[in-house]
Amino acid sequence: MPEKSPSKHYTLQEHEFMAHAIQLAKKGTYTTSPNPNVGCVIVKNNKIISQGWHKKAGSGHAEVNALADVSVEDSLGATAYVTLEPCSHYGRTPPCALRLIEAKVATVFVAMLDPNPQVAGNGIAILKGAGIEVHVGLLEADARALNYGFFSRMEKNKPFVRVKLASSLDGKTALSNGESKWITGPSARADVQKYRAASCAILTTAQTVLVDNARLNVREEQLEFMYPYNGVVTQIRQPIKVILDGHNRIKRSTIDELDLFNIDLDSNSADTPGIVIIKSNTGLSEFQKEFKDRGDIRIIGANYDQQSGFDIAQVLAICSSLQINNLWVEAGGKLAGSFIVSNLFDELIVYVAPKLMGIGGMDLVPFGPLENMSQTKSLNLLDCRVVGEDIRLTYSPKV
Structure with a gap:
């Protein structure tokens, strides 16, 4: 060279x-x-x-x-x-x-x-x-x-990974009964749309899809900039939806019922699925048969452990094989914790709302318990700014 x-x-x-x-x-x-x-x-x-x-x-x-x-x-x-x-x-x-x-x-x-x-x-x-x-x-x-994402995929065989979380000032992501809408204000939610629009794919879990009825799309009405339409680009490029489903909860009927498939393939590149469901290798062939006539949906098997969940490194390699440059992780604290603990993220973006949610709420990143301070995860602060009534904090791993 x-x-x-x-x-x-x-x-x-x-x-x-x-x-x-x-x-x-x-x-x-x-x-x-x-x-x-x-x-x-x-x-x-x-x-x-x-x-x-x-x-x-x-x-x-x-x-x-x-x-x-x-x-x-x-x-x-x-x-x-x-x-x-x-x-x-x-x-x-x-x-x-x-x-x-x-x-x-x-x-x-x-x-x-x-x-x-x-x-x-x-x-x-x-x-x-x-x-x-x-x-x-x-x-x-x-x-x-x-092109940080493109270079990451080419040089490291992994996308550039942004993990997004939102919490109250006391570090809670939901009340004890699971209610979480809305922790942050409309400006922060609009800010998220900007990151989604710049991402090739959004990674989440079956739990998030089913509990939050998550559509995982870019909502043009919330974008705070004019989308760059021109003679070639005539509609928003919606990110691929990558769903981790270790317990085989996403069925064909689930996608239709939740209107999850809200993507026009013409807005994406050729041969790109709209939805990728990553399931446990166990019983994989049966689920692949269920979707065999849906070219817009791809079922991929990966290693899954009941205790530790999916092998995150393998998930990222799958995303790389799908030509995903920039991956936006938007799910619960458990999945975010897997990326953070394994140092397989590039940026952690946390929106902090001026709210106190009290005892019993769900923790921001539920990992541990730890026995000494040497086990804690240290981060580098890259950016801190006010977004509406909330604060957006951006971190990178400290290695």
Whole structure:
């Protein structure tokens, strides 16, 4: 794999052009899954002559969109600024490296190499083989931040995992009778919709689905931003629903009764199920038969223990195999505790409401009991901010 260009001294203008490409890439935050967000700027005579970004999986990549309305005469000798290494393989679209060669650009600035094994330096090699000057590494950290989930899946075989919890000021998630609606206010609930919209999948449990009648969808009326509709993206990309069901409680009739399947597959990528139900390997074949004619629902078996529950690492590997980049975990404290104790989360997001729920309420993360302070889980505080009447705390693991 080629290295980045450590000896290249980037000018202020080169920084500005790549920064603009990065801003373009951000436009795909809610729509490109499972593909990465990528932006591209075409520059000639120190002026931007065209630009583009990847809008949706299966549609044109950033380079293709940037060059769509540019003649070869105009792009001859131009410079391209791309936030991720141009692809070199035929997928649902042709290789972008070849498109840049066809456009006869002279120079390509690439923010970072693509960790996808199908690319992994091949795009750079193709460009250089065609005589194009290539520089790698301009604003690499900014480019990496665009696609933390994609890179996690490619480099670690696991999605970027956000675990969400909501509690009262005294650390309770429900009253002793199980009532929990609503702990947080409307602003916090709207904030959750933003995270759901940016996620490839929402992971929950059969218990949460059945008790809370959880639909696990993005509710446009609660979004506090204009969803990025355009000529390619015409509807909200709903996240896949991944349900852990260790006791085989989710039946075919359950999904229909709860109206759980509220997703239009056209808004997602090809061959992507709307619902994934992860069940114990025991008796799995019978449940798979029940759903055999439902291509929108996939039943997958995993290791399950009556005491410890599902093997979280295996669950994440399953999610990775389904091309899930960003996973939003929204369930009870027990599942959240499994992620936290095993250090298999990337961010823990806790909404704290200005309420006191008193003795007997359900604990935020019910793990333990612990015998000494060395057994406690320490976290790094990444962010703290007011969301309406509540506070949102964001943590990462301390390892």
